[in-house]
Amino acid sequence: MTYNELFRQIQQKQSFLCVGLDTDVKRIPAHILDADDPVFEFNRQIVDATLPFSVAYKPNMAFYEAGGEAGWRSLQKTINYIRQKEPSVLIIADAKRGDIGNTSRLYAETFFEGLNVDAVTLSPYMGKDTVSPFLKYKNRWVILLALTSNSSASDFQYFEGKNGQLLYEKVLQISREWGTCNQLMYVVGATRAEGLAQVRKIVPEHFLLVPGVGAQGGSLEEVARYGMNSHCGLLVNSSRGIIYASSGKNFAKKAAEAAAALQKEMAELLTAHGLIATVQ
Amino acid sequence: MTYNELFRQIQQKQSFLCVGLDTDVKRIPAHILDADDPVFEFNRQIVDATLPFSVAYKPNMAFYEAGGEAGWRSLQKTINYIRQKEPSVLIIADAKRGDIGNTSRLYAETFFEGLNVDAVTLSPYMGKDTVSPFLKYKNRWVILLALTSNSSASDFQYFEGKNGQLLYEKVLQISREWGTCNQLMYVVGATRAEGLAQVRKIVPEHFLLVPGVGAQGGSLEEVARYGMNSHCGLLVNSSRGIIYASSGKNFAKKAAEAAAALQKEMAELLTAHGLIATVQ
Numbered sequence: 001m002t003y004n005e006l007f008r009q010i011q012q013k014q015s016f017l018c019v020g021l022d023t024d025v026k027r028i029p030a031h032i033l034d035a036d037d038p039v040f041e042f043n044r045q046i047v048d049a050t051l052p053f054s055v056a057y058k059p060n061m062a063f064y065e066a067g068g069e070a071g072w073r074s075l076q077k078t079i080n081y082i083r084q085k086e087p088s089v090l091i092i093a094d095a096k097r098g099d100i101g102n103t104s105r106l107y108a109e110t111f112f113e114g115l116n117v118d119a120v121t122l123s124p125y126m127g128k129d130t131v132s133p134f135l136k137y138k139n140r141w142v143i144l145l146a147l148t149s150n151s152s153a154s155d156f157q158y159f160e161g162k163n164g165q166l167l168y169e170k171v172l173q174i175s176r177e178w179g180t181c182n183q184l185m186y187v188v189g190a191t192r193a194e195g196l197a198q199v200r201k202i203v204p205e206h207f208l209l210v211p212g213v214g215a216q217g218g219s220l221e222e223v224a225r226y227g228m229n230s231h232c233g234l235l236v237n238s239s240r241g242i243i244y245a246s247s248g249k250n251f252a253k254k255a256a257e258a259a260a261a262l263q264k265e266m267a268e269l270l271t272a273h274g275l276i277a278t279v280q
Numbered sequence: 281m282t283y284n285e286l287f288r289q290i291q292q293k294q295s296f297l298c299v300g301l302d303t304d305v306k307r308i309p310a311h312i313l314d315a316d317d318p319v320f321e322f323n324r325q326i327v328d329a330t331l332p333f334s335v336a337y338k339p340n341m342a343f344y345e346a347g348g349e350a351g352w353r354s355l356q357k358t359i360n361y362i363r364q365k366e367p368s369v370l371i372i373a374d375a376k377r378g379d380i381g382n383t384s385r386l387y388a389e390t391f392f393e394g395l396n397v398d399a400v401t402l403s404p405y406m407g408k409d410t411v412s413p414f415l416k417y418k419n420r421w422v423i424l425l426a427l428t429s430n431s432s433a434s435d436f437q438y439f440e441g442k443n444g445q446l447l448y449e450k451v452l453q454i455s456r457e458w459g460t461c462n463q464l465m466y467v468v469g470a471t472r473a474e475g476l477a478q479v480r481k482i483v484p485e486h487f488l489l490v491p492g493v494g495a496q497g498g499s500l501e502e503v504a505r506y507g508m509n510s511h512c513g514l515l516v517n518s519s520r521g522i523i524y525a526s527s528g529k530n531f532a533k534k535a536a537e538a539a540a541a542l543q544k545e546m547a548e549l550l551t552a553h554g555l556i557a558t559v560q
Binding site for chain 2: 151
């Protein structure tokens with residue numbers, strides 16, 4: 001998927017919602033546990049319920065790796081299901097990998113050829129060598145950690161250089177040269193709205209993947225105020241607030257309601273920024 | 281395994297060798313490919329051949345994830361095999377994970393409870409939140425990326441702070457407060473011997489996991505000169521130089537020879553530094 005195609009999806013769905021599939025087998029409603037593959041069955045119902053309101057899904061690798069080989073199988077089935085159901089939705093593997101050379105090339109193969117996702121989150125610590133093998137794939141994305149939403153992000157991301165530049169700013173400044181807006185996005189936490197404004201000074205065009213709205217306390221309106229650009233430029237992720245909206249038999253219905261509520265707010269923000277004509 | 285137990289293993293085997301199990305199914309000798317599980321069969325023979333000469337094994341996650349669920353199974357079998365064969369050998373999952381909160385907690389569970397490895401490599405970019413969940417496990421280790429051996433390590437690891445401190449030095453200085461020498465090691469590349477000396481100024485006691493000897497061009501003697509401490513404090517990894525020493529039927533024999541040659545050199549260095557009595 002290209003930058004422009006992603007923007008068109010956002011316009012069509014009037015949404016820049018990414019649903020985080022942090023599917024924890026311990027939190028799956030009891031009535032699903034009888035299914036052959038409860039993790040997949042849960043995801044399937046979540047996807048069916050939320051597809052009208054979301055342009056992206058983000059399975060979090062940790063939750064599938066925790067299941068070992070069965071977890072890996074559930075993940076692959078989930079990705080195949082989303083692909084078959086709606087080929088134009090963006091699938092992000094939240095992997096935060098960061099290696100080099102042959103190892104990084106193998107990760108790229110695993111995620112882009114094996115699992116067949118559109119995008120992978122990566123960590124910048126080892127530099128360009130981590131990212132390069134992923135950029136060889138056309139119409140696939142690297143989403144690089146820049147400014148994260150957790151409290152200890154400040155341990156190193158705010159490390160101040162001689163000229164006053166912070167590490168996360170350096171990461172943006174150096175890495176934006178590695179690829180185009182069609183290849184690179186950045187992770188920027190919603191809990192740091194002032195940071196979003198600063199990020200936009202360095203990468204005005206790029207899409208930002210923004211976690212931390214909802215459970216982690218960020219405000220969607222602030223994210224749009226500081227982060228939205230002429231092509232929206234935002235994918236806002238919500239995981240627990242949607243997939244665990246209810247722990248009962250109505251979990252899929254409640255997930256749809258939670259996603260719809262966010263989509264409605266997003267449509268209003270897209271309208272206010274002149275990116276869609278009217279809220280339908 | 282504790283810091284002192286690891287040192288005793290090193291003294292007993294007169295070796296600080298870590299064998300990297302970067303097992304690429306495309307490079308497994310032809311005669312092994314008929315086995316039920318060629319990756320496991322290859323690893324089993326490598327382990328049998330190299331155990332007298334090595335104190336640690338480091339499966340590289342990328343190579344197993346590339347095989348999907350079958351790869352995950354081969355990895356688990358390999359770890360179980362090493363455990364059963366010699367419980368006192370250190371098993372390191374080279375995963376370079378780096379996440380936070382629930383996600384990091386799940387990774388810790390997966391690696392320490394599921395796969396049952398002793399140590400995991402982690403990336404420091406997101407700060408202490410990445411590391412904390414792993415430190416709750418007794419006698420397990422976090423091996424944090426500090427100064428890596430790849431060329432683009434300089435993109436960010438050498439980012440210079442206001443007081444002249446480099447990012448990798450800041451990572452060492454901050455993270456050494458998070459746990460003890462029984463819990464934390466650091467990845468320091470062998471291709472940067474001058475860096476090793478600097479690392480030792482900040483973390484004189486910790487074990488360092490040193491890749492980059494052999495294929496990547498680092499010298500074992502230089503690594504010992506700048507990195508060895510009173511408890512050895514070094515695990516030097518070799519992957520391709522050992523496991524692909526031959527692509528023929530004699531691959532295990534050649535792997536043993538390559539490991540033995542490194543062990544011999546290590547024994548001499550340990551003797552020269554007064555850490556073992558005599559080379560046997």
